[in-house]
Amino acid sequence: AQSVTQPDIHITVSEGASLELRCNYSYGATPYLFWYVQSPGQGLQLLLKYFSGDTLVQGIKGFEAEFKRSQSSFNLRKPSVHWSDAAEYFCAVVNSGTYKYIFGTGTRLKVLA
């Protein structure tokens, strides 16, 4: 069965520090992968997505993610975190047969001033 694992429930970083959020997936075929961000009490906003091609994808707000098939990973990175990046981040994969999206349990990011 398809699944997405985000091993870190909480991450705390200082403002200006670099960030990496981990995502591992289990999917038989070539995956369509997504990262979303959610502020408290809000809906989810798409940060970036990977379908094929260049394994390093750029997104909004200065985020990027790298697809590594050999590691079944799609980690999200940002070189310098801003206080406004504090939120919850979700990794997702879509089943290309049913078009059901499978989400990880999320990583909550706290940013220290």
Next chain:
Amino acid sequence: DGGITQSPKYLFRKEGQNVTLSCEQNLNHDAMYWYRQDPGQGLRLIYYSQIVNDFQKGDIAEGYSVSREKKESFPLTVTSAQKNPTAFYLCASRRAGVRETQYFGPGTRLLVL
């Protein structure tokens, strides 16, 4: 301005009462989804609809019902059979094809009185 609207933002349910959450989209998307979000559990799929007049159960459909009479609308009813309805409910629609993406509404928080 295209998007997904959900109403109300907060909803209170009394014991034994059915309540309906509204979801409307003007993105011209065929597919729509309902998710339930509880702390630490990510997003769980309740129901989804790939086309008008058709819908399928997701992973946690018990105690919920939906209809899809119009392309723009996908209301969710939380019935009295749902014994633990307190949660944040998110509606989404899906853009299909080469630009495959799921977009989310702002959510409805349901509380039990």
